[in-house]
Amino acid sequence: MTNKDAGSLSIMSALAVEVAFKRWIVPRFEQQTGIRPGIVWEPTTVLMRRVENGERADIILAIDHAMDRLVQDDIVRRETRIPVARAMVGLAVRKGAPRPDISTVDALKSVLRGARSVAFSLGGASGIYFQQLIQDLGIADEVKARAVTIPAGFTAAKVASGDAEYAVQQISELMSIDGVDVIGPFPEEIQAFTDFSAALFADARHPAAAQAFLDLLESDEAIAAYGNGGLASLVRAPSAA
Template sequence: MSNPIDTKPSVVLFSGLATQKALEAEIFAAFTTETGIAIDAHFDPTTELQRRFAAGERPDIVIVATPALASLAADGVIDPSTVVPLVTTGIGIGVADGADKPDISTVPALTSALRNARSVAYSQAGQSGIYFRTLIERLGIAAEVDARATPLAKGFTGVAVRDGRADLAVQQLSELAFVPGIAIVGPFPDEVQHLTEFAAALSNAAAAKPEALALLEFLNGDVARAAYERSGLRAV
């Protein structure tokens, strides 16, 4: 007799990188323990997720930067009535554990730290990297920083600091905290800080799927909110 088919319910989730630490470290396990529902998770920067959606991929739930949801709704990817704001996060700088931490407490100090760095790592596809490009233009140091920068197509910039390609990593604070061996110097000064909100929504394909609705509700519940805060995010 053949083995019975595994019918354990599951949910496919596409998420930006900012929430990865909280989700993988705490939230997924707590949700599966409580409900018995498994999660098939895929993490990419919001811009990369948008490319995957444009190519026809359809998860059950998405977690992306909130500004991206309007176009996803217009394209029929998500059900806009299910949008739930989850967290906000700011951008900061990380260095390798044990390395000197530059002063970035003021805009002039941050400018000096970026100009004096051997190399600055940033993500070309992430919300933080897109903003960082505009910031160094505003500060008038783009050519200087770019001449020695370590741009990453996607992923965690802390990895480039840990392996020695760069000495400063720029990214969302929660993404810096995700990489072992990285020490967070601090957030950008308030005058040049850029907060990004991330929200979850059901895809149109999963609007009537009870497992997906259960996960959406869990992502905005007390257990998840506490996990977000512990990972460096601010629950909305």
């Protein structure tokens, strides 16, 4: 790592990996390098708008289809792109509250129809998926009549505060908020799996530090962090396996 790379690293990241990053990966990186990354946390849709407006960092972590565009436009370095993790959508309730059965489509549909209120994000990938899902299930009017929506951010905050009975979001994002319990994922047949990847910006100012962070994202420690943070790893199997 060169002198100009020491002590600084900027990252633009989707919200899905926040738990894995904050609890395990970033502390490990700080321990290894002495560098505390500055991280901008936003839904991928917001990150892309910021990039389109000219904002840059050293690293971006985003949903794959958005990363495809960044690669195509040479905004990130194609050869540095790595798969990171897969997120899935689930439901959360206030900590200690009963956890209903959502293991089948009919069970989930019943829970949503009977809910006092359901929180979801209008701008995030999970919220966009959920709005289409309730339309497909024929319960959109019932759910939206009692919906608690946010433009972006963590929907579970509305459950923790008592403003909503349930929160819909990617499980890893639900885990970011204290005071809630994750009930579980939506049934597989209606699940929305979202894959995330990371890459260096073409004009990264601290490429050596950035590459060191990407290397950590492929480590056994990171693989464990993804699992503990509500995600499925897309990295190779751990070397000890």
